[in-house]
Amino acid sequence: xxxxxxxxxxxxxxxxxxxxxxxxxxxxxxxxxxxxxxxxxxxxxxxxxxxxxxxxxxxxxxxxxxxxxxxxxxxxxxxxxxxxxxxxxxxxxxxxxxxxxxxxxxxxxxxxxxxxxxxxxxxxxxxxxxxxxxxxxxxxxxxxxxxxxxxxxxxxxxxxxxxxxxxxx
Numbered sequence: 001x002x003x004x005x006x007x008x009x010x011x012x013x014x015x016x017x018x019x020x021x022x023x024x025x026x027x028x029x030x031x032x033x034x035x036x037x038x039x040x041x042x043x044x045x046x047x048x049x050x051x052x053x054x055x056x057x058x059x060x061x062x063x064x065x066x067x068x069x070x071x072x073x074x075x076x077x078x079x080x081x082x083x084x085x086x087x088x089x090x091x092x093x094x095x096x097x098x099x100x101x102x103x104x105x106x107x108x109x110x111x112x113x114x115x116x117x118x119x120x121x122x123x124x125x126x127x128x129x130x131x132x133x134x135x136x137x138x139x140x141x142x143x144x145x146x147x148x149x150x151x152x153x154x155x156x157x158x159x160x161x162x163x164x165x166x167x168x169x
Contacts, residue, residue: 016030017031018030019113022115031109033074034108034112037117037118040156041072043156043163044071044156047159049152051069052144052147052148053066053067054142055143055144055147058142058143061137061138062144063139063144064135067148072098073099074095074096074097075098075101075104077101077102078100078101101124104120121149122149123146123149
C-alpha cells in the first residue's frame with residue numbers, strides 16, 4: 001500500500017516541497033516538515049506573557065476563556081480556514097497537526113531556502129482538533145489576536161536580545 005510521509009491512506013493531499021539552498025545545491029531536496037531553530041525554540045519556551053481577554057480596538061468585546069501560549073507541535077498550512085470541526089479533528093488524528101493557518105509554511109520554506117533561522121508566532125482562535133469557539137468574532141474583531149501575538153513576539157525579541165547582547169562584537 002502506498003504511503004505518504006509514513007501515513008497510509010490518509011485521504012489528505014500532502015506532498016513534499018522542493019527546496020534548494022547552499023547546503024544541498026545543486027540537487028536540492030524535498031521537504032515535508034520545516035523545523036524551527038532549536039535555540040529560538042528554547043528561548044520561546046521561557047516566555048510567560050500576560051495575554052489579554054479583551055482587545056484594544058473594542059475593549060468591551062472580550063473572549064470567555066483566558067488565552068494561553070502554546071509552544072511546539074506540528075503546525076500546518078492549508079489554503080482554507082478550517083471551520084469544520086470534524087475535518088480539524090481528522091487532520092489532528094492523521095498528521096498530529098496542533099495548529100492550522102494559511103501562511104506560515106511559506107515563511108518557513110523561504111527561511112530554509114535562505115538558511116535563515118526560523119520560528120513562527122501565530123495567534124490562533126482554536127486548535128486543529130479542538131472545540132469550536134464561540135469567541136471567534138471577539139477574538140478577531142477586537143484586535144485581541146494581533147495584540148496578543150505582538151506581546152509574544154516582542155517578548156521573544158527581548159529575550160533573544162538579552163541572550164545575544166555581545167553578538168555583534
